[in-house]
Amino acid sequence: MLTFEEIQAARVLCLQEAQKCFMEDRKLLTENKPLHSRSQLVKLSPIICKDGLLRVGGRLDNSQLPADVKHPILLPKSNRITRMILEHEHTTNLYPGVSAHFVIVRQRYWIFGARNLIRNLVHNCIKCFRQRKLTEHQFMADLPGIRITEADNGTNFVGAKRALDEMQQLLSSQEHQRNLAQSLANDGIKWSFIPPHSPHWGGKWESSVRSVKLHLRRVVGKTVLTCEEMQTLIAQISAVVNSRPLCYTPDTDLTWAPIYNCSRGRSD
Template sequence: MHTAIDIDASLRRFWELEYVNQELHRKPENDEVEQHFLKIHTWDPKGRYIVELPFKDPNKQFSDTLTNGNSLNDALRIGPKNHGKEEVKTTALTTQEVILLSPIEALAQRVSSWTKMVRIAAYSLRFIQRIKAITSGTLTNCKGLTFEEMQAARILCLQDAQKCFKNDYNLLMENKPLQSRSQLIKLSRIISKDGLLQVGGRLDNSQLPADVKHPIFLPKSHSITRMILEHEHASNLHPGVSAFFVIIRQKYWVFGARNLIRNLVHNCIKFFRQRNQRAQEFMADLPGIRITEALPFQHSGCNYAGPFILKERSGRNARKIHCLSAS
């Protein structure tokens, strides 16, 4: 039995059933984008694909389009336009906090030597005192700096370095307990007559100098602390880490001193020049009788030790005996 099937009619009917009659709704923006694409995309005779940039026109800069109130879409001539509406601009302001430094802190940033800084501070204090003396009529002539002026300048610099302990200082002056996060909470502390924070300790009855009994507290991140360490390291002929740590503890109690000293010593060129290893002589070869197999007591030697001075008895007419030991 044979059945004739019209294949063309069946395929046409299949596609007509699958076709969805839906019209494409185009917006004006789609037409603008398509026209813009066709305008800036071209092919040259050599077959190269060329795209024109919107700010290639010298009469119209890209930055000018933004400053004139036009949006980015208007500059590219695509998308919806603002129709006369101005673009909302945002302005970002960058603020920087200005930290006012004290005269001593400003001087510490310009000077790299502890001795020079103390002398400059001493001359500044002298200038202030001479201005006061001129107004009061008690001006006296003095050429060089005195010990008292140098000591007053040194105390002034150390007081400025201890400003980070100001809260602890105020609590100690009011006889109140320190805060739990204070660096001085685990240490015995006192306030000297010069107004400096120092280690208390239990060495008041000793005959040690006052600086050794009560070292001065210093912060680890202050520039004055760095200058003091560099000065003491040069004054003590560039010692090593352990020796320099002991020397510093006799005058100052620096928080995190070992790390600071380690960095200072490792960056010191003179220290590395002084610690060159000395040449060591090679030992001679051992004698043949010491490394050759032999019978017992075939080769013998004598080792001496002494002399040891012995007393037979104490008192008058005591005799001394010199004893030698051999093996």
């Protein structure tokens, strides 16, 4: 079984292999010479870290962000290793959208043309494609007679009617309404309704519901989960959703620092 140190060493070797296309820039940096004006790294103020990897320089040294966020690793867009990193982050973070995936990757890597690569990856992902597919509208046949003919007065329906009538009497009683109003007042709860069948009025919470459904559909599909599996998955989805950025993430700004709803621990 591989140790943590062995995995880290293999990761560094793979990234160094991917950065061989920056060999000329690395040589100039090693000799403390300025980069050529035509170099694609010249605007990123690149530095060479202690493990020999090229990283973005930037102006965030005095921030309290993790080192990987302040100085992400530079990677070309055409290398196979870059593609494998994007695919790994896509599945590990439960098939996020383009913007969320871009922010997750940017916490550790600066990939040239990353947004277009991620957009292509998400577009070609089978799970994501199936969830984007529109439901086909088949021509419906006539309803069967048993569903439109008055008949089936079963005892279970009679019992259900009796239970609903008792519930209605309880809800409409003044004593129940008085106790409910007092309890809500004590807890500082005030009902604020939106129009029926109009989730777009919901704003932030409806957007969060949509985000959770997106991950649920793409991960679960038609699989039936146990209660423990569902609780575990919901906890993972909660971590992903709460790690989204609070503002738009630029593709080239070196002064950008990520702002999140809450932080999630990450380890190399």
